[in-house]
Amino acid sequence: MSSGFSLVLSCGGEFVGEQGLVTVHDDLFWSQSIYCHQAVTKSDCLSNSENGERLSEERLRGLLLSGIAGDASAYHAFLKELSALFRAFLRRRLVRLPEEVEDLVQELLLAVHIQRHTYDPEQPITAWVYALARYKLVDLLRRRSRKDLLNDPLDEDSELLATSDGEVTDARRDLAKLLAGLPDRQRLPIVYVKLEGRSVAETARMIGMSESAVKVGVHRGLKALAAKTRSES
Amino acid sequence: MKTEDLLSLLATRVDAEKIQNPMRRYGLAVMSAMALATALMAELLGVRSTLARDLSVPMFWTKEAFCAVLGAAGLVGAARLARPGSRLGWVRVGLAGPLLAMWLLAAVALVMSEAQDRRALIFGDTASACPFWITLISAPLFVSIFWAMRGLAPTRLWLAGAAGGTAAGALGALVYSLHCPELAAPFLGIWYVLGILIPTGVGALLGPTLLRW
Numbered sequence: 001m002s003s004g005f006s007l008v009l010s011c012g013g014e015f016v017g018e019q020g021l022v023t024v025h026d027d028l029f030w031s032q033s034i035y036c037h038q039a040v041t042k043s044d045c046l047s048n049s050e051n052g053e054r055l056s057e058e059r060l061r062g063l064l065l066s067g068i069a070g071d072a073s074a075y076h077a078f079l080k081e082l083s084a085l086f087r088a089f090l091r092r093r094l095v096r097l098p099e100e101v102e103d104l105v106q107e108l109l110l111a112v113h114i115q116r117h118t119y120d121p122e123q124p125i126t127a128w129v130y131a132l133a134r135y136k137l138v139d140l141l142r143r144r145s146r147k148d149l150l151n152d153p154l155d156e157d158s159e160l161l162a163t164s165d166g167e168v169t170d171a172r173r174d175l176a177k178l179l180a181g182l183p184d185r186q187r188l189p190i191v192y193v194k195l196e197g198r199s200v201a202e203t204a205r206m207i208g209m210s211e212s213a214v215k216v217g218v219h220r221g222l223k224a225l226a227a228k229t230r231s232e233s
Numbered sequence: 234m235k236t237e238d239l240l241s242l243l244a245t246r247v248d249a250e251k252i253q254n255p256m257r258r259y260g261l262a263v264m265s266a267m268a269l270a271t272a273l274m275a276e277l278l279g280v281r282s283t284l285a286r287d288l289s290v291p292m293f294w295t296k297e298a299f300c301a302v303l304g305a306a307g308l309v310g311a312a313r314l315a316r317p318g319s320r321l322g323w324v325r326v327g328l329a330g331p332l333l334a335m336w337l338l339a340a341v342a343l344v345m346s347e348a349q350d351r352r353a354l355i356f357g358d359t360a361s362a363c364p365f366w367i368t369l370i371s372a373p374l375f376v377s378i379f380w381a382m383r384g385l386a387p388t389r390l391w392l393a394g395a396a397g398g399t400a401a402g403a404l405g406a407l408v409y410s411l412h413c414p415e416l417a418a419p420f421l422g423i424w425y426v427l428g429i430l431i432p433t434g435v436g437a438l439l440g441p442t443l444l445r446w
Contacts, residue, residue: 075243076240110239117255190242
């Protein structure tokens, strides 16, 4: 994680209520002026975050645009920075639900990948990224609050876990298992192209599909995977 | 699967993509729905015979501009709200402007008219049917705009739904105006606005369900 991000994120506040769940209104949008941490003076927080945001803004934008242009390593770096950003963002907001963090990080990465065509290069990329993160966070909290009406409230133990921060916990959900549940026309293109790194042309020959069908298979398969991650949690 | 593995999976073989401008899909959807809405209006109601004569009446063009500007602002709003993190910016002005202007015209018309004429200015001959027809004609637009928005990623769902509904309603009103003979500002400021508000409300209500992803 670059220092820019940690500065930005240290300015975030928590809005985690009694049971780790809050009703988050759609208009409750993340803005530094609202969520400035009380321990930090407001001016400090704003100048730091503005500085950090400019750094991450330019860097992330450059990486994403190169990625879209076909530069796989730039795209990998983009997703890696994002995952650190998302993890920190979510840890602060899911203090009572630490077990959800890594699942949601993965769900968000999938969402970013699938929705990358909705990024307008004229808009700030951080606004785009945080809008996605907030949307998925609110979505998760809604799903959970609905589920918790039927289930027991969370253990008190989760408070202990919340204090440990730093290492990457494993996601509970196994995407590989979800992948196995996809139909062949989506699973095989993903396995050959995205997991084994074969070319689209080679994959098309191997499974006897047209190249465009392989591309569509990858795209739809990832979308189906993202949909499964939502319905599972 | 570890997050690191997912990263690798997503970043493997990212071929240079022609990112198709999402607005193209949007434009196509709206154009075809406009054609469908016009056909619906022509079939059910018919273009009025006095249309050619009205082309020289300033109020006719005021009415067309009112619907067109509202529709355009609604479309831009819906398109922006369908992409995460976009700002509404001038859209608010584009929506509030025509509305306030029409109400101002309506107020002036009412103040300047004789008491016995006011009823006619407000109710015209078709007040009760107008909002219903606008809603009906806007249905194909509503469907196609929501379809286009679903292809993107709205994050403020009820607001995005409301914007889509406004766009559908205002464009529906624009089509309906080829049939509707009413030209009084008070009439337009009430019944046209109501006709546009119905799809707006439906959009706001259905947005959280239809636009979720």
